[in-house]
Amino acid sequence: MSSEREPAPVFDVGLLSPASADAAVSDEAIARALVQTERALLAAYVRIGCAPAGVLGEFDERLRRRMDAVSAPVLAAAAGHGGNPVIPLVGALREAVAGTAAAEWLHRGATSxxxxxxxxxxxxxxxxxxxxxxxxxxxxxxxxxxxxxxxxxxxxxxxxxxxxxxxxxxxxxxxxxxxxxxxxxxxxxxxxxxxxxxxxxGTLASFVEIAGADGAERLAEAFAAELGLRAAxxxxxxxxxxxxxxxxxxxxxxxxxxxxxxxxxxxxxxxxxxxxxxxxxxxxxxxxxxxxxxxxxxxxxxxxxxxxxxxxxxxxxxxxxxxxxxxxxxxxxxxxxxxxxxxxxxxxxxxxxxxxxxxxxxxANLAITGPLAVSERLMLVLGPQLGRGRVQELVDRAVGGEDLAALLAAEPGVRLDEAGIAALLDPAEYLGLAPRIADRAVRRAGEQPGRATASTPDAAAAPAEHADGRDPASTPEPPHEDHA
The missing domain is CATH 1.20.200.10 (Fumarase/aspartase (Central domain))
Structure with missing residues (x-):
């Protein structure tokens, strides 16, 4: 039985993973990138004056007739013999440019x-x-x-x-x-x-032999430049x-x-x-x-x-x-x-x-917990007046089903009227710096060029609010330093 495998069809089109199949990283894309890289090395030799300018035209012309020989399925079928697809790629390219000056410079000095x-x-x-x-x-x-x-x-x-x-x-x-x-x-x-x-x-010895020490350095720089990459x-x-x-x-x-x-x-x-x-x-x-x-x-x-x-x-x-x-x-x-x-x-x-x-x-979901969502606030505001233990007792009774607003209204140490108690228990009045945290996120996302702008249409149309979401017309806000 032959050790050569038949060229395989595209192996993955996203049947089991529709969120990760992408042509940019397909086997065919890597095959094209391999060819582009080999061509870039030829171009680098031309750029530093080692190879004749005509090698690129020869390479392109011959390759157009033999693209099937460097397709991903063909390279994959032969890659097992050398452990990577570059070996069959170079073989196919050398066969394609045989008899031209490009054959002398193709892959010259490089390793897989x-x-x-x-x-x-x-x-x-x-x-x-x-x-x-x-x-x-x-x-x-x-x-x-x-x-x-x-x-x-x-x-x-x-x-x-x-x-x-x-x-x-x-x-x-x-x-x-x-x-x-x-x-x-x-x-x-x-x-x-x-x-x-x-x-x-990794010593560039082959390139030094071909182009000299300075030439080898210039070759590496030219190679990277051809591909828009950094020389390193x-x-x-x-x-x-x-x-x-x-x-x-x-x-x-x-x-x-x-x-x-x-x-x-x-x-x-x-x-x-x-x-x-x-x-x-x-x-x-x-x-x-x-x-x-x-x-x-x-x-x-x-x-x-x-x-x-x-x-x-x-x-x-x-x-x-x-x-x-x-x-x-x-x-x-x-x-x-x-x-x-x-x-x-x-x-x-x-x-x-x-x-x-x-x-x-x-x-509605916020209302499930209702005023108990601000029990932390009750401890902070009423704890100094009633004592933490008493506040905890009132909260526990509310957890058991009693009306927390009524409990507070009946508590002698609570010096708030009905409206004050309602405001104290309103979750919308205990948002801290949440709106400012949101604003900061939008600003930060827009700080770099091309990023989302902080002044979105929705943000521009929204009424101004305090950090806790309240209407500024209803409650004056003291001066403060924004540490959000």
Whole structure:
């Protein structure tokens, strides 16, 4: 039986993982990046005056006739013999340019890892750009959402239970800030992406032999410039560039998954506060409107840590001048991490842009706990007058079913009229700096060029309010320093 495998069809179109199938990181995309990298090395030789200018035209002309020979299925079928796809790629390209000057300069002095690492970096750069565009949509939609609901009181939850009130804007403002921070980290990692050119042992000895010491340095710079990457010392076993991208991708997906998790909780039937623009159906229960986008983004968050841990372990195991297995383990995990990032970013953009709020349900859910939601406030305000123990007794009686407002009205030490007691027990009057926290999140998201603007239409149209959400016309606000 032949050891050659038949060319395989595209292996993954997202049947089981619709949130992570993306053409930017497909096998066909990496095959194109490999060819682009080999061409860039030819162009670099031309640029420094070693190779004749005509080699690029010869390469392009011959390759047009033989593109089928460097397709992803063909390369994958032959890659097992050498452990990577560069070896069959170079063989196919040499056959394509045989008899031309390009044949002499093709892959000259390079090692497989030079080409494959650089191609993967190119793929990463494109994936990061695509993810950034999706994240810009997430930020813009979330910024508008946060501005609109900056002062909308909502039940906060700590350890799954109702806590003191917050606002919808503050809740999702935290998510907006985390996503904006992660996006910035991702941009930093992308800006630092280097080309790889070191030769067999990372010393550039082959290139020095071909072009001299100065020429070898100029070649590495020209090679990186051809691809729009940063020129750097060889990093065959110093995997920091890959680690940076993987870590930034993981941080981004975690931030997106946390946002999606809040949406999924708010979309539960018993909550009913949130809904996606169009919910997914159920094969068995036609009444269901599942928060499918939130579910898929959450799934991405659960998949990413395992992939990134493989990338980190591979970096730790990258010994000698070429590792035996660590590099091979890193590449598929890193590519899959990019796929998960792209799926999560795209899904989160659709989720944020289509998010719907039922404000009546938000208010009704807050009313479940009612004035007990501000028991902390009662202890702070009434504790000095009544004693903490007495306040606790009153709260305990309210938990048992008695009317807290009536209990306070009957308490001799409470020096408030009916309106004062009502204001004291109103959750909407105990929001702290929640609206300002929301405002700050919107401002921070808009601080960097191209980011969501802090002055969204909803924010501009919203009436001015105090930090606790109250109408400024009803309650004067003393001067203060904003530490939000």
């Amino acid at each position: 890892q030079d080409i494959l690492d650089t191609a993967v970096v190119l793929q990463a750069a494109r994936a990061l750009a695509e993810a950034d565009a999706a994240l810009a949509r997430v930020e813009a939609a979330l910024a508008a959402f946060v501005a609109r609901y900056r002062a909308t009181p909502a039940a906060a939850h700590t350890l799954t239970q109702h806590s003191v009130p917050t606002t919808l804007g503050a809740r999702y403002g935290r998510r907006l800030e985390a996503i904006a921070d992660a996006r910035a980290r991702m941009a930093e990692a992308g800006a630092a992406l280097p080309a790889q050119l070191g030769g067999a042992s 010392a060889p990093w065959h076993t110093s995997r920091t560039p890959v680690l940076r991208v993987a870590s930034a991708a993981a941080e981004t997906v975690a931030a997106l998954a946390a946002f999606a998790g809040d949406v999924a909780l708010g979309a539960r039937t018993e909550s009913g506060e949130l809904a996606e623009a169009s919910g997914g159906g159920s094969s068995a229960m036609p009444q269901k409107r599942n928060p499918v986008r939130a579910v898929l983004v959450r799934a991405a968050g659960q998949r990413m840590p395992g992939l990134v841990s493989t990338v980190h372990l591979a970096a730790a195991e990258a010994t000698d001048e070429r590792p035996d297995g660590a590099w091979h383990a890193e590449l598929p995990a890193f590519r899959e991490a990019l796929r998960v990032l792209l799926g999560a970013a795209s899904g989160a953009a659709e989720l944020a842009e289509g998010l719907r709020v039922d404000e009546d349900r938000v208010a």
